[in-house]
Amino acid sequence: MDGVSMGRRDPVRRTGCAFMDDGRIAGAATARYARKKETILAAATAILNRQGVRGMTLADVAAKVGLNTTSVTYYYRKKDDLAAACFMRGLERFEAMVAEAAAQASPAARILKFLDLYLDLNRRVRLGEATPLTSFAEVKALKEPLRGSVVAAFNDLFRRVRAFFDDPSLAHLDKRQRNARAHLLMEQVFWSGTWLRRYDVEDYGRVRDRMGDILLNGLPAGDRAWAPQPLPDPTPQTVEGAPPESIEWRETFLVAATRLINQRGYRGASVEDISAALNVTKGSFYHHHDDKDALVAECFERTFTVTRRSQLDARALDADSWTQLTSTAAGLTAYQLSEHGPLLRASSMGALPDALRGDMADGYARGWQRFAAMISDGIADGSIRAIDPCIAAHMINSMLNAAASLGAWVPGLDRDEAAELFARPLLTGVLK
Template structure:
């Protein structure tokens, strides 16, 4: 298995236990800061305060903030790669996936209790500057993305790549809602997640039709408006994260000056919050349209999935990735998370009502709703996989099949 080349060659002084202890403490602090504030919030001042050193001492271990961030991300890639390698030794795809869920949740619980080092949220890897961004992204694709696909068989198979993506994004998204549970509940949560991976949410023998709705193409607008900035910012946030969607990059995409940006908008944080508000508005509208449709709750969820997955795979104006909220100021993040929870709760109600009417399998509706919400959110990352399908309608149906019947049932 390929290894990431170390950022700094080890020197003799760096082999001492005291040096390594201090260095690990700095990396732990960096991981925690990135998780809480995003890459934007990682500063040497904050790290020094967290570990009881001065900033000059921190620079002895890491000369630049980008090197420290890259090392924190690198360590997480190493941990996940080791977990995937361990899980890959199991006999069957089901056993491998079950093992991976258990390993991930055990590590998450131990880190929450302070018994293991924290893993860094990997979404801000998109915002890294070159050459770290390319190096870490390549390592992630080779070791993590391919390793997750390998749990299901041939890592080059398109369906296995989709399955591996769903597995990883489910685990990564769990960080947004696991805090609502006690660590003592993690074992039960792992079993409930495995049940979803194994069987999906539909009863045995049941089917549904998940179709993309007919959309009227939006006319192209020649002039630059606040709406234009919103679309470009949403796409850049998804591709580069909050930090990567800079005012300079947004203005550059539109071939306008920074002055033009501030003529249309108050500031970047206002624009990012508006990106979230618009995405959540579109998400909620799709849910409400589906809820008001005739038929069963299964029919309604299928209609909602078709609507939202089509938006994500069409890709010109996707929903903004929720992972970008990590870099928002605390109060804005609280607003965004609250609305995300409301959307998941709405799915929970649909699934719970569907269980009562017998159109859904008796799953844990709270966990299932977070699963569905996270997979819709992350499906934009599968747009290149979707483009390799015969058409977008087929891509929507294939992706939704995993939700309906689990990751092990052929379509």
């Protein structure tokens, strides 16, 4: 920006630059431009991760880097251009890690190397040695044609990760199974950024080892089989004092809103969009909810209720803890593809107002703690091998979140196949 504006004021000086034999002046201007562009991208990524595509403004980004909005538009003309650049830069960073991991000799080595590279990058971000990692939760909130370009690049990354599983030793896995495992592995890495903050960077080596062990070897002790038991439907059926028709309407409303928010993100799903999906007026929407925040909070509460009911029904089974864990994991995975699914993705929490975000985070934490408790009980009763219950519980939560979009990566998937295709690899090992 500085070099260009200077050239406009002084065409002679600009012409003089063109005649420099070694290109030092032009090179310095290019370097300044590149540094400023990287600074803008880093600032925009941090805001994008926190506020989403709709919530990010060029003015916010300009203020963060000490420029005015007009100066930022020299680098990125529109907000969506900048958001798309953030996503593409994030994909470039992941592509570099995937390419290095792909050079390893075996699927297991590729998976472990990918984890190692990601955790090292996350560590450097935490220490301020690298720019923030990009969250891809709101890619679909971009406008076309930018969205199509970013989605195409993401699909290319997905295919490269799926190639981790291209090996004669995995001839027993068909394309659908490899697709599901690639989606599972990518989401484990993406989602880990939300819970790694609970750990000091000095613990990252241990976290890497425990995650790798779970992905490759699963959870069961000995030769325990994958045999989840069916559980009752965890869909909320009653609301105190409400008539049945009101309960049915509420469920229909929350399911439709959840689907739209999962597709477009918290800020990308407007009240108008949600009302249109239900074929109701905005007035009808506000009759049932004070504002969109209240609706999203209710969608989260419904998600917590479904998860809790499934976990408690599983704990009530007359079975060991491994069977209880597999039963709730399988049941909730299948629920994501049911007529009452999916559950609201945790990524929607990032754009919530601070006052709501804390309560919703606590709700997710309670579900995570119940998974960790079931795993601890399994280690005690001998049905689950000695693993880190906390990390395993985080990974199960990640798998369940990812199951909401499994159909996009495995077209034509039936809900009865979902648990076998997605929950089982995490709990028994992704290479089996």
